Structure formats: structure tokens, C-alpha cells
Amino acid sequence: MSNNSKCGWLLRCISCGTKWVLEVSFDIRDVKSIYHYCKKCRKNTFHEVLGRAENLNRDVE
Numbered sequence: 001m002s003n004n005s006k007c008g009w010l011l012r013c014i015s016c017g018t019k020w021v022l023e024v025s026f027d028i029r030d031v032k033s034i035y036h037y038c039k040k041c042r043k044n045t046f047h048e049v050l051g052r053a054e055n056l057n058r059d060v061e
Contacts (some may be wrong), residue, residue, distance in 0.1 A: 010053035013038045015045045021053045 008023040011034065018040045028034070033046045 007054045008052075010050040011036070011047040012050055013041060013045050013047050016040050019050070022047075 008021045008025075009028055010019060011022050012019045014033065016038065018038060020039075022028075022034070022036070028049055029051070031049050033048055035044055036047050037043070038045045038047070
């Protein structure tokens with residue numbers, strides 16, 4: 001496994017559609033959306049929780 005591999009939750013920005021991995025160890029599958037900073041939009045936006053992500057790059061796009 002490379003240093004770029006991450007485990008966490010796959011999220012998608014509702015505004016621009018960018019997908020990325022949020023590295024937290026707790027279960028967020030019942031959370032419908034998370035308000036978080038989007039690097040592409042350059043502002044805080046809502047992100048949809050798509051599911052568990054393992055061994056994916058942090059920036060999925």
C-alpha cells in the first residue's frame with residue numbers, strides 16, 4: 001500500500017460534483033450530508049456521503 005492510499009468515507013460536493021475521501025474512523029453512513037470546505041469551489045459547501053472508501057487516493061475527482 002502506498003503512502004497516498006487512504007481509508008475513510010467517499011464524499012461528493014453537491015455544488016461542483018468533486019469527489020474526495022474524508023479520513024475519519026467513525027461511522028457516518030447515516031449522515032445525509034456534511035458541510036465542509038471544497039477545494040474546487042473554494043468555499044464551504046454541502047457534501048453527500050457516498051459510502052465507505054478504502055485504499056483510494058485522497059482526491060478522487
